[in-house]
Amino acid sequence: MKKHYVMTAFMVLTAVFFLVNSSQATLWDFNGLTVGTNINGVNLGGVTITAPDNYVGVIGSQSFNVTNGICASSWSAGMTLKLTFDSLVKSVSIYGGDYGGDSDRFSMTAYDALDNQIAFADTGSYNGIDPNYPVSGWYGDYRYLAVSANDIKSVVLTQVTWGCIWDNLDTTPVPIPAAFWLLGSGLLGLVGLKKKFRK
Ligand SMILES: [Ca+2]
Numbered sequence: 282m283k284k285h286y287v288m289t290a291f292m293v294l295t296a297v298f299f300l301v302n303s304s305q306a307t308l309w310d311f312n313g314l315t316v317g318t319n320i321n322g323v324n325l326g327g328v329t330i331t332a333p334d335n336y337v338g339v340i341g342s343q344s345f346n347v348t349n350g351i352c353a354s355s356w357s358a359g360m361t362l363k364l365t366f367d368s369l370v371k372s373v374s375i376y377g378g379d380y381g382g383d384s385d386r387f388s389m390t391a392y393d394a395l396d397n398q399i400a401f402a403d404t405g406s407y408n409g410i411d412p413n414y415p416v417s418g419w420y421g422d423y424r425y426l427a428v429s430a431n432d433i434k435s436v437v438l439t440q441v442t443w444g445c446i447w448d449n450l451d452t453t454p455v456p457i458p459a460a461f462w463l464l465g466s467g468l469l470g471l472v473g474l475k476k477k478f479r480k
Pocket residue numbers: 310311312348349350448449
């Protein structure tokens with residue numbers, strides 16, 4: 282019987298660890314990527330970015346921002362990038378921007394695993410840095426975009442007007458419900474008991 286208790290305690294501790302761990306946000310700043318490379322379809326440790334024309338560029342410090350960001354193949358209006366997450370997330374945020382001195386607009390649409398649209402964010406027309414989310418060293422025009430829903434599998438980023446730089450992708454994973462882990466540990470406990478009775 283003692284073994285069973287030890288096992289259950291271990292499972293509960295594991296569950297707590299995963300719960301705490303899984304609720305932490307994950308940030309992709311793209312700074313470790315090589316400028317000028319095509320990262321279309323590359324899994325960047327939990328997220329895979331694709332474009333309709335199969336080109337997702339890494340853009341570097343020679344542009345308006347001081348750290349690497351990602352960019353579609355063209356600065357033209359209407360270009361999109363799709364970000365697909367390995368695991369469901371409950372929130373996604375990112376900065377969209379370009380050179381300063383004109384009016385810009387960016388949007389982000391979130392989809393569930395069945396490709397149903399579940400959230401949408403739009404900067405509206407803007408120029409200059411985001412007054413609510415100042416980024417050190419980033420000048421030009423940019424805005425912070427965020428969506429939240431229970432089960433986001435992917436988001437599509439759209440450069441509504443001319444412009445294309447995206448940076449600092451941030452997500453919060455969907456926490457694994459405590460009940461699921463408790464049920465799992467209970468089941469393992471039962472397996473342990475069954476083994477005990479078999480002896
Ligand atoms: Ca960056």
